Structure formats: C-alpha cells, structure tokens
Amino acid sequence: MVGLLKRIMESPDVSRLRRRVDAELSPRHSLDLCRALLRRGRGPEAMEVARQGLQRFPHFAELEDLLRTIWKRYGRVVLQEHLEACREEPGAQHCGPVVETLLSYNETGDAAQWADRLVSEFATDPQASILQGRVYMRRFLREHVARDGAQALRAFHRAADLSPGAYGPQLLLARAYAYIGAVKKALAHVYKALDIDPDSEEVQGLYEKLLNRPMEEVDAKELLRRIEEEEGTVSASGPEPDQAVTSGLEDLSAMAGVRRVALCHAGHEVVAQEGFRRPSEGEEGHPFAALAAGFRRTASLSSKRMGIGAFREARLSWRGGSLLVFAAGRSVLLLEMRRSTREETVAQEARCFLALCTASEVEAVT
Amino acid sequence: MNEVLDGLCERPGILGALVATTDGMVVTSRMGDGLDEDAAAALVSSLLQGTGRLLRDCGGPRMERMVLRASRGKIVISDLQNAYLVVVTDGHIDLDQGLLDIESAARQLRRLGRIEV
Numbered sequence: 001m002v003g004l005l006k007r008i009m010e011s012p013d014v015s016r017l018r019r020r021v022d023a024e025l026s027p028r029h030s031l032d033l034c035r036a037l038l039r040r041g042r043g044p045e046a047m048e049v050a051r052q053g054l055q056r057f058p059h060f061a062e063l064e065d066l067l068r069t070i071w072k073r074y075g076r077v078v079l080q081e082h083l084e085a086c087r088e089e090p091g092a093q094h095c096g097p098v099v100e101t102l103l104s105y106n107e108t109g110d111a112a113q114w115a116d117r118l119v120s121e122f123a124t125d126p127q128a129s130i131l132q133g134r135v136y137m138r139r140f141l142r143e144h145v146a147r148d149g150a151q152a153l154r155a156f157h158r159a160a161d162l163s164p165g166a167y168g169p170q171l172l173l174a175r176a177y178a179y180i181g182a183v184k185k186a187l188a189h190v191y192k193a194l195d196i197d198p199d200s201e202e203v204q205g206l207y208e209k210l211l212n213r214p215m216e217e218v219d220a221k222e223l224l225r226r227i228e229e230e231e232g233t234v235s236a237s238g239p240e241p242d243q244a245v246t247s248g249l250e251d252l253s254a255m256a257g258v259r260r261v262a263l264c265h266a267g268h269e270v271v272a273q274e275g276f277r278r279p280s281e282g283e284e285g286h287p288f289a290a291l292a293a294g295f296r297r298t299a300s301l302s303s304k305r306m307g308i309g310a311f312r313e314a315r316l317s318w319r320g321g322s323l324l325v326f327a328a329g330r331s332v333l334l335l336e337m338r339r340s341t342r343e344e345t346v347a348q349e350a351r352c353f354l355a356l357c358t359a360s361e362v363e364a365v366t
Numbered sequence: 367m368n369e370v371l372d373g374l375c376e377r378p379g380i381l382g383a384l385v386a387t388t389d390g391m392v393v394t395s396r397m398g399d400g401l402d403e404d405a406a407a408a409l410v411s412s413l414l415q416g417t418g419r420l421l422r423d424c425g426g427p428r429m430e431r432m433v434l435r436a437s438r439g440k441i442v443i444s445d446l447q448n449a450y451l452v453v454v455t456d457g458h459i460d461l462d463q464g465l466l467d468i469e470s471a472a473r474q475l476r477r478l479g480r481i482e483v
Contacts (some may be wrong), residue, residue, distance in 0.1 A: 023458075050375055076388040109438070142437070143437055189438065233443060256448055272433070278441070287397075287423065288423055291416075291420045291423055292420075292421055294420075295416045295417065298412055298414060298415075298416040299415050299416075299434055301409070302410065302412065302413045302434075302439070302441070303436035304436075305405060305409055306401065306406055306439075306441065306454065307400055307401065307407060307438075307439075308404070308436040308438050308439030308440070308441065308454065308457070309436045309437030309438035309439065309457075310436055310437045311434065311435075311436050312435045312436055313434075314432060314433065314434045314435065315432070315433045315436050316420070316421070316429050316431075316432045317430055317431050317432075318418060318421070318427040318428060318429050318430050319427065320427065321424065321427065323420065323424065327442065336424055342445075
C-alpha cells in the first residue's frame with residue numbers, strides 16, 4: 001500500500017524513467033533512474049535499481065561504478081540485519097547471508113574477504129568452503145583470472161571432502177569443470193552427484209550437455225590459464241552480429257570526433273566509418289579490428305598478472321587524437337578519435353552500446 | 367628520480383610506480399607489496415609493442431599517455447621520450463586529480479634529461 005502511494009506521488013520524470021527501465025531498451029535508463037532517485041535522496045531505492053540493472057546488463061561499467069558509490073553510503077543499511085545475526089551466532093549458516101548480499105550487490109572483494117575469514121574460523125564447516133568457492137567462481141566468471149578459478153575449485157573440493165555424502169559440492173564441481181572445459185572431470189563429479197541423487201533433473205541435464213563435448217587433453221590448471229589468456233573465448237564463434245548491433249556501430253562511427261570504429265563480437269569483426277559499415281579487406285578481414293583484439297589480449301593479461309583484475313577500458317592519447325578501447329565479456333570495441341571535447345560523451349555512448357551487445361552473456365555456474 | 371617517485375607514491379590511491387625503458391628494463395622502481403617490478407616492466411613493454419602496432423595503423427603518432435582501467439585498479443603509462451613512467455593505482459582513485467599528480471611527476475622526470483641504462 002505504501003509502495004502504491006509512493007508511486008502515485010512520484011514525480012513524472014521518475015515514472016517515465018521507470019517505464020523505460022521496465023521496457024529494457026537501454027542500460028542508460030537504469031543509470032538515469034538511479035541518478036534521479038539519488039537526487040531525491042532515495043539512496044536504497046537507487047541501489048536496488050542499480051543492482052537489477054546490472055543483472056540485466058552485467059558488463060555496463062558506469063552502472064557498476066555508480067552501484068559501488070551508492071553501496072559505500074547505503075550498503076550498511078542493507079547488511080545490518082545480517083551482520084547482527086552473524087555477530088550473535090557466528091558460522092557459515094548465519095554469516096552466509098552477509099556474503100550472499102555482498103555478492104548480489106557486486107561487492108566481490110568484500111565477499112571474498114568474508115568468505116576467507118569464514119573458512120579460516122570454521123575450517124571443518126563444508127558450508128563455509130562452498131561459500132568461498134561460489135565467491136571465487138563468481139569472480140572468475142567475471143574477470144577470468146586463473147588464480148580465482150583455481151581457488152574456487154580448491155574450495156569446492158574441500159567442501160566435497162568434508163561432506164562426502166552431500167550432493168551440492170559435487171554439482172558445483174561438475175559445473176565449474178564443465179565451464180573451464182574439463183569434461184572428463186566434470187563427468188566424474190556428475191556420476192558422483194547421480195549416485196547421491198539419481199533423480200536430479202539438474203544433474204541429468206548437465207550430463208546430457210557434457211556427452212557431446214570433446215574430452216580435455218590438458219589438466220585443469222592449463223585450461224584455467226588458457227581461459228585467462230583468451231578471455232573466456234573458448235568457444236568464441238556465434239551468429240553474425242544482428243542488424244541492431246551493426247546499426248548501433250554505424251551510429252557510433254557517425255558521432256562528431258570519431259574517425260572509425262571496430263567491434264570484435266562473438267568471433268566476428270565489424271568496422272564502421274562515417275556512419276557506414278566497411279566491407280572486409282578480403283581474406284585478411286579487418287586488420288584494424290584484429291589489432292583491437294590483439295591489444296585486448298595483451299592488456300587483459302597485463303592487468304591480471306599485475307593483480308588489478310580484468311581489463312575494462314583504455315585510453316591512448318597523442319597530439320591530435322586518441323584511441324578508446326572498451327572490453328566487456330567476450331567483446332572488444334575500439335574507437336579512433338580526433339582530438340575532441342566530445343571524447344567523454346562518445347565514451348559514454350560506447351559503454352552503453354557494448355553493454356547492450358553483451359547483455360545476454362551471463363553464465364549460470366554458481 | 368627516486369625523489370620524484372617517492373613523492374608520487376605518497377599520494378593516496380597510488381600503489382606503486384616505476385620508470386622503465388621501452389624494452390622492459392627497470393630504471394628505478396617504487397612498487398608496493400605484491401607488485402613485482404620486473405614482471406610489471408616486462409608486461410608494460412609487451413603492452414606498448416601491441417600499442418605501437420595499433421598506433422602505426424592510425425598514422426604512426428607517438429603515444430603521449432595511456433590510461434588502462436581494470437576491475438580493481440588502473441595503470442597510467444606516460445611517455446618520457448626514451449623511457450616510460452608506469453603508475454599503478456587502486457580502483458577508487460579520483461583519476462582527474464591523480465592524473466595531474468602523475469603528469470606533474472612525468473614532467474619532472476622529462477626535465478631530468480635523457481634516461482640511459
């Protein structure tokens with residue numbers, strides 16, 4: 001009832017923005033609604049809008065940044081109840097919701113710290129290890145840092161050892177190995193899970209998916225390293241970019257200050273200049289796009305090995321121009337710019353466009 | 367050179383800094399805990415080679431600065447003519463202010479003259 005009254009009293013621009021967010025036309029609407037709510041002092045609501053927006057568009061960097069900023073101010077309010085329960089009865093069962101909440105608001109750093117603490121204090125509790133594994137698996141899915149993947153596998157194995165008759169850790173191990181391409185190992189854990197619960201539809205579904213995949217020829221450590229280096233593009237090829245993607249790219253290339261734009265998306269390369277898609281240059285494809293993909297690989301590896309996480313974007317500037325590179329999921333977008341005061345405006349549009357392209361890239365492993 | 371890096375690393379949010387040649391040799395370094403200076407210099411050298419190819423495709427300009435943003439930090443690479451200043455920052459730094467400090471340090475380092483190893 002209170003919610004209904006609030007909506008009735010809501011100012012027209014917030015209502016208009018809510019309608020646009022509900023229509024899921026663009027990640028920018030979630031960002032605009034968040035900002036409108038913040039201006040009205042409705043921080044916790046803005047935080048929830050940002051959280052839901054990131055679920056739909058997981059690679060939208062501006063929304064991620066805004067959520068982090070709002071969380072610093074209002075996160076404590078959301079966590080309060082869980083923190084009190086955790087203080088009264090420490091343990092994975094009561095402190096687990098703290099970690100779950102942090103994960104749902106994208107605070108994977110804090111979630112990892114909590115999970116690590118739980119494991120060190122409750123080393124024999126399988127739930128603590130499962131929580132830790134899920135946190136690190138979530139980080140690995142987002143950032144493809146091999147160390148996180150390895151940590152997740154270790155945590156799941158520890159949980160399985162601590163509770164040999166439990167179905168949960170076996171399923172988590174099966175999914176994790178399936179994601180990295182360790183099909184033999186995944187099947188081994190599928191069989192163990194089926195021994196415990198032969199009627200599980202979830203496990204049977206995973207079993208059927210795995211049957212048609214080739215067996216791995218290298219160990220899990222090597223598979224993790226390959227995913228780290230190739231940014232998870234193990235099976236990169238997908239359908240050709242649709243008309244909406246090509247049209248969006250052409251619009252970007254027509255913006256003032258932009259010389260040309262290249263997109264590498266789902267194994268395909270598209271280049272646009274002055275509002276039109278450019279045909280590929282024979283068998284070589286698009287050298288400009290290939291350079292973008294190469295830069296992304298090197299930048300990704302550099303940032304991961306230097307411990308600052310997954311590469312997101314880069315700005316290379318020189319007298320007379322600049323290059324903007326944006327990476328999200330399995331895609332990379334490169335814009336060559338003339339020296340322009342509109343660089344930040346173009347960058348915002350580019351981030352929005354890439355978030356739309358990669359909206360469907362969400363893996364359900366944890 | 368060391369004083370310039372010391373002053374820079376005292377700024378909040380700056381995790382470490384080093385000066386390296388274009389082929390990855392460390393000239394001087396003030397990298398924080400957990401940051402391997404030789405690995406960082408080698409990675410940056412590799413990154414700059416990739417950048418060089420990209421820039422040649424754009425008409426061969428000399429890069430003045432690169433700001434690389436990752437999920438948990440940033441790297442700023444500034445051209446010092448025959449070497450590079452590499453600064454690693456945390457993810458929450460206000461880059462507008464941070465870039466001013468970094469650019470100021472780069473200017474001081476350029477004024478020191480040609481860097482030779």
